Amino acid sequence: MKKILIIGIALLALQVSAQEKKDRKRGEMRMERMDKMKNMTPEERAELATDRMTKALELTTEQQAKVKALHLKQAEKQQKMMAERKAARKVAEAERPTKEQMQAFRQERMNAREEMKTELKGILTETQFNKWETHQDRMRERGDKMRKRRNPEGRK
Template structure:
């Protein structure tokens, strides 16, 4: 009986440490991705999509161009936000500003989807949509966990 309890405790401890390291690895990966140039980020994303969707040469070139434009816009936006934060000008957006940003984001997603639909075959597009849905679900779960952490921190204060 003692051996079973000892084994159970050992397994729970190992599992807890494994999960902590997984989260730390994600943060490191995120920081590495932020330090990439737009060209490098677009190339990596294109290669990942090539592996998942089996893209041909023409599709790779078109997807690369599309992802490069997205990466450059994202990098510019990050630099703008960083500059505002350093100047102390970064403020919480108003309701109208949040609505405007949400509409702009949705318009961009719609445009991206239509461009990808032109580039990919029907089978590839269906697979790409599943990937996007999976990523969106993961993002929602991550935000939910972050919100829970914030709530617990506020309760402690």
């Protein structure tokens, strides 16, 4: 009886340690992907985004060219905005952005998202656009769920 109990405890301990390693690996892989994305040029990001959309929405070659140009424009704009924020952070070293600045950043992102949505609507078919919108909604919900998990009480 003692032997069976000892074997059971050993297996349980082994499973717990394996789960911890798996969680740690997942976090490390996420960080590697984030670092890789940070180091990509706007052209590489546009190419990657276009490839993903092509696979998901079965784009024609004409649509691919238009979508790639749109993604490139967005990636260049995003890189410019990130560089401006980084420079502003260096100037104001330890200061956090004011509420007005944060609101302006959010408004900029919302405007860019709406602009992209409008342009995509002109490029994609109705079915493709609906599929893309559904995917965007799903990703937004996923992000909200992750933010809530990280900070269940909300930001203060």
